[in-house]
Amino acid sequence: MARWAMQLDGCRPGPEVSRPTPMVVRRSWGNWRDGSRVVPYTVLGGGHSWPGAPITLPVGAFGPTTRQIDTTALMLGFFARTGLPR
Numbered sequence: 001m002a003r004w005a006m007q008l009d010g011c012r013p014g015p016e017v018s019r020p021t022p023m024v025v026r027r028s029w030g031n032w033r034d035g036s037r038v039v040p041y042t043v044l045g046g047g048h049s050w051p052g053a054p055i056t057l058p059v060g061a062f063g064p065t066t067r068q069i070d071t072t073a074l075m076l077g078f079f080a081r082t083g084l085p086r
Helices: 002-008 071-082
Strands: 014-023 024-028 040-044
Touching: none
Parallel strands: none
Antiparallel strands: 014 024, 024 040
16 A cells, blocks of 8 residues: 555555554545545454455454444545546
C-alpha cells in the first residue's frame, strides 16, 4: 500500500495510523495529487469474509467475520464523496 500511495499517487511517506476499533487498523496517506487517496483498512485476525456482512459464514472454512466495521457503508461513503470524473 505504501508503494501504491507514494509512487503511483504521489503521497508523502508515512501514513497516519488509527485504530477505529480494537480489531481494525486504518492507514491514510495524505498530500495526494489529482485528488487521489489511499486509505486501506486491516482487520486483525479477520478471515476471508466481508467485514460487516449480515450473514454468518462457516468460521472453519472462511475464518472470523468482524462486525466492528461495515465495509459496504465505507465503500458507499467513498463513492458518495468522490463521485465520477467529469
